[in-house]
Amino acid sequence: MTPATKPDLRVSIGTLELRNPILVASGIIGFGKEYEQLVDLERIGGIVTKTITLRPRAGNPPPRVVETTAGMLNSIGIENPGLPGYFEHKVAILRELPCARIVSVEGEDVGEFEELVRGVDRSGVADAIEVNISCPNVGPHGLRYSTDAGMAREVMTAIRPLTKLPLIAKLTPNVTRIAEIAVACADCGADAVSLVNTYVGMAIDSRNRKPILGTVLGGLSGPAIKPLALAKAWETVQAVDIPVVGMGGISKPADVLEFLLVGCIAVEIGTAMFADPGLPEACVTGISDYVRAMGEHSVEAVIGAMEVPAGRGPIRAGKARRDAARAARNKGGTR
């Protein structure tokens, strides 16, 4: 043991190699440029872009955001310049980013998902694609694909042959059994799943009896959802052999560790970054310190290292689970 050396924080998802497991979630940092004066992208693993759709989207009418207790409801509605705007304005920005670039896409039907994946693959600047089948704010179609295992299967089967880039399916927690959807994605060639997207929620101004968001319903994020998200992450880790990227309510380095300990290979940081743009970098430092304090050399030692005492809780946790997850990752790395 040489505690003085810097721990190895590298993790990989298929061919995607990350210098550390800290990603910024989709919808938080645009395409990286907006935050360039506030975040040192060279220190973090990567960013997931704002979701792009085939055609430009104006997004939802205001108000689009409201703060709730320990959380934020949003109803942005995937405002984005579409695939042509991506090529025109965003590709050049992504090319210059000093971290992994995971491009998020969402189609209204299978055909659109196919065109988007082909387009992003062709753009040559994506290191992976996050397949957003879980936005709660764009009418019924988004959630349709990730609340129905059959439809998730249909999308993943259609797009898998179109690219060699790692495909990360982003899942909604607004389902009874998230593991079923995750398994469907894994069966159809997803290299990883990421979860959770936001929880459907709403808020009303009792003074005027009107819903606060322009679309009445929105997606809840922020610290309020972290325990919920962590449970979904654990459920998923136990069900699939592919890497799981955890997110939902991370607001401090200790939250990241929780997601890693249940078995997530990486995490995405979202809402809390609006208040604290330095949070992703603080999380990198936090993991590094933790690995060192454990007397380990690599973050791999933390992933899935949760120890559930005998007789407490579900069965497949602990070392057996950790070994299975490692084996799965090694398998995943050969694609």
Next chain:
Amino acid sequence: MKQVACTVVENRELTKGNFLLTLRVPRQFSKPEPGQFVHLRLSTDGEPLLRRPYSLEGYFDRRGIRAVRIYYSVVGRGSRILSGHPKGRELDLIGPLGVGFKPTRKKTAILVAGGRGVAPLLFLSRRLTEKKRPYVFLFGARSKSELYGVREVKGGRLHLASDDGSVGYHGSVMDLLEREWREHAHTPETAEIFTCGPHGLLHAIADFARERGIRCQASLEGPMACAVGACRGCPIPLRPEHDQGRYPAMCVEGPVYDATVVDWERLP
């Protein structure tokens, strides 16, 4: 735009629930324009979760000691916490952000303030005074006690209005604007309007300006999450004839925006 640590120099309650906050800012904080804002982190314990955007009432640089001033009212969780910050407290600030007022050379500026919307207009009036540009300041509030900053207006003509008649004209500042326009024979070629206040008032002023073809810039207010144009959480709705198939973001394309193209019916 920079993320900097600033220090509370003074946080004084001027009248019930209305505060003037002075924050010392470091050298990296660039000189702001009137109408720009800062995004303040009010606490580090997660309550409130998001930063809050505050328009600047002024910027002062005295022998290298730089400070910004914010005039705010206690209206919710964030401002209540802000009102409790004592002298010496360090706060995390991002700014200056957004685009400010852009006065045209050679036109008389008519500044129309409603209530605490006076803040960015006081900043603008000082800048106009410095540049020796002519301006008129019309200021309306509910009552005399809410007419903050009257003494700060030095280079221009000042007219007051109050809803309760406790000072100045008894009625709306909108009436003052109509009278000003009529009695001084302003035209769209000779004058322009800069305004900030409740959106209902801004709506009326925008209609007045649009009907007469007057250039009119308003400083808008709304909830924001990132405040740097990334999250798209603060859309400005535009009138159908100006719809570009997209919403400008209040944080980076505003908060000062052409009032005559805003769809005030859809702006909360």
